[in-house]
Amino acid sequence: MVTSFASRLSRRRGSLVFLLRSLVGASLVLAPTGALPARPAGSHAAAPAARAARAAPPSRRSLERALNWGIGAIDADAAYAQGATGRGVTVALIDTGVSAAGTDLLAGLSDKSIDVVADRGEDGGARHGAQTASLLAARHDGRGSLGVAYDATILSVRVDTAGSCSKACRINGTNLARGIDYAVEQGARIIALPLEAPNRLSQIEPALVRAVEAGALLVTAAGNHGDPEPSWPARYAADPRFAGSIVIAGATTPSGRVARWASKATGAEHRYLVAPGQNLVTNCGRRSCAKVSGTSYAVSFVAGAAALLLERYPQLRGPELATLLLDSAVDLGAPGADPVSGTGMLNVARAMRLARTQLAAGASGGAADDRS
Structure with a gap:
């Protein structure tokens, strides 16, 4: 059984615009998709270059900062001012792969990045992985756009079915499970899953x-169909077997409203929050950038926020990271967790303050590692 969806490409001011349409069938797809050269099977990204001393925080007036409206929307500048940039944190991105060339995050790609499909070769797969990776960790280098956790390391785990990305990328459950296990084996503390399916995925x-037993936080996409409840595997967030270690990312517009096309929080209100997901500029090359929308891209913001927290407080485990992100969200709509926006809008500054307060309160004998 196969799930797919259509995306529409158009040119607008030199950018590619991706518009999600619909989901059909019954397996797993990325949400949303586009077409891009992905890394060859079995190849690795270049090892991260040696990094110089930590740069000054990005200026709010800089072009790379201005290109990513989402950074201001989640109040990430407060974390940068405290020196949190994601440095030393590995985020596993389970997606369509990230090309080692032609991206503004090359220095942040792990040399352990893989393609779980053997002998695929360079097949012109989807741009989706590069787009989500760029929003998460594009370098602060004065060029292109800026990622939320711009010093984090991306462990790219490509899992899409070979040859499936001409119209829509497909993933089978076996390869997805292999990708999750590989991320855990490599010690990734945050696992981003910017994908969706209409049915449960027992595999x-x-x-x-x-992953939960290893202490990882898993960030999942709510889905792009405007349904009252999230898609799978996001619905696993409400399953007690997963110990509160899964967070669902819904999407907001630049005006701060929950996107009408984003699947909502019914049944998982306390495990769901929203983050920027519409009209985002990403994956800038020499002459153009992509302009994208989807809950996949909200996953990048939530995972990036978690990386900022984890750099500052490396003792945090998945459930603790999830609780900090969810409890510090800015309430939207009806008071408290609600079926539309869940716990509210991701806010990095509030999450950092909450972490500092809670860890200091429980730090009898120095359990907290507050580096501010």
Whole structure:
């Protein structure tokens, strides 16, 4: 059984615009998709270059900062002012792969990045992985756009089915489970899953359990169909087997409203928050950038926020990271967790303050590692 969806490409001011349409069938797809050269099977990204002393925080007036409206929307500048940039944190991105060339995050790609499909070769797969990676960790280098956790390391795990990305990328549960297990084996503390399916995926449940037991935080996409409830595997967030270690990312517009096309929080209100997901500029090359929308891209913001927290407080485990992100969200709509926006809008500054307060309160004998 196969799930797919259509995306529409158009040119607008030199950028590619991706518009999600619909989901059909019954397996797993990325949400949303586009077409891009992905890394060859079995190849690795270049090892991260040696990094110089930490640069000054990005100016709010700089072009790379201005290109990513989402950074201001989640109040990430407060974290940068405290020196949090994601340095030393590895985020596993389970997606369509990230090309080692032609991206503004090359220095942040792990040399452990892989393609779980053997002998695929360079097949012109989807741009989706490069787009989500760029929003998460594009370098602060004065060029292109800026990622939320711009000093984080991306462990790219490509899992899409070979040859499936001409119209829509497909993933089978076996490869997805292999990707999750690989991320855990490599010590990734944050696992981003910017994908969706209409049905339960029993093949990946043991891998999810192993990720939770390892202390990882999993960030999942709500889905792009405007349904009252999230898609799978996001719905696993409400399953007690996963110990509160899964967070669902819904999407907001630049005006701060929940996107009408984003699947909502019914049934998982306390495990769901929203983040920027519409009209985002990403994956800038020499002459153009992509302009994208989808809950996949909200995953990048939530995972990036978690990386900022984890750099400052490396003792945090998945459930603690999830609780900090969810409890510090800015309430939207009806008071408290609600079926539309869940716990509210991601806010990095509030999450950092909450972490500092809670860890200091429980730090009898120095359990907290507050580096501010």
